[in-house]
Each structure stands twice: as C-alpha cells, then as structure tokens.
Amino acid sequence: MTYVVTENCIKCKFMDCVEVCPVDCFYVGANFLVIHPDECIDCGVCEPECPAEAIFPDSDDKTADWLELNRTYAAQWPNITRKGEPPADAEEWKGKPGKKDLLDPAPGKA
Template sequence: MTYVVTENCIRCKYTDCVEVCPVDCFHEGPNFLAIDPEECIDCTLCEPECPVDAIFSEDELPADQEHFLEINERLAQKWPVITAMKEPPDDAKEWEGVDGKLQYLEE
C-alpha cells in the first residue's frame, strides 16, 4: 500500500510532509507534490503533517480522488525527489480548500 497526494495539494504545495518522510518518496513539480508508490513504506508519518489534508492512504482515498493514485505514480517518475521543506507558493493560502483544481496541475 502507498500514500497518495490528492487535489488539495495543487497550488498549495506545502512541504511539511517532506520533512518527516524516512525514505524520500516525495517528488516535486511546479505546483504539486507526488508520492512514488514504489518507494513509500506506508509509515503514516506524512498524512498528519499536511496542513490541507491532501494526503490519504491508498485504502482510504475518497472516490473522487482515486485517479490521483495514477497521477502520483506517473509524476513521481518524471519529477525530482524533494527531501527538505521549502516555503509554499506566495498565494498558497488563497488555494486552500478550493475544489476543482485538477485543471491547474502543472506537469
């Protein structure tokens, strides 16, 4: 099983989760983070660190977010690993809780 970054992360891209990951399975894109399912060890540490509740275990993914399992897998293959916390985008607060952000995902 793996953990999955979902739509709430788009344009918020808080990196609190990256700091606690013991296996460096997070990958960074322009405005989203992805978890490599091959690297994730299901340790549960990242989920409570996300300030916008964007991370779910694969088994607990909301039905409308299930496509993010494939998105994480695909993007983790092309984006670089991120291992340290960074400042969020300047407008991150404005994007918290906004629905329908998939159209803004920059690959």
C-alpha cells in the same frame, strides 16, 4: 499499500510532509507534490503533517484518480528531501475544490 497526494495539494504545496518522510519518497512539480508508490513504506507520518489535508492512504476512495498520477509524475519529477517555500498564495488556495485542471505537469525545483 501507499499514501497518495491528491487535489488539495495543487497550488498549495506546503511541503511539511517532506520533512517527516523517513524514506524520501516525495517528488516535486511546479505546483504539486507526489509520493512514489513503490518507495512509500506506508508509515503514515506525512498525512497529519499536511496543512492542506491532501494526503490519504490508497485504500481511501479519494485516491482512485490520483494513485497513477502520483506514479507517473514521480518518475518524471525530481526527488525532494527538504521543505521549501510554499507558493505565496498557498493559503488562498487551501481547501478550494476543483483544482485538478490547474495541475502543472512541469517539474519543480528540489
């Protein structure tokens, strides 16, 4: 089992989750984070740290469309091990639905 980052992270990217991950399995895109499913140890410490409530166990129905997306981008984006600055407008995007089309496939900066 693994944890999965979902749509709520898009354009929020708060990164609080990165600081608590004991195995550094987060990868960063321009406006989204992903968890590498083969590196995640299913400890769950990241889930309650996410202010955008974007992280769920892969057993949750909300992750169906997101697990493979996390796997794909984890292979393309740089690993991130420290919390960076969230986007200036992150709070404005927090909780907004329908953000999947806004996901930027470009890698972020670790």
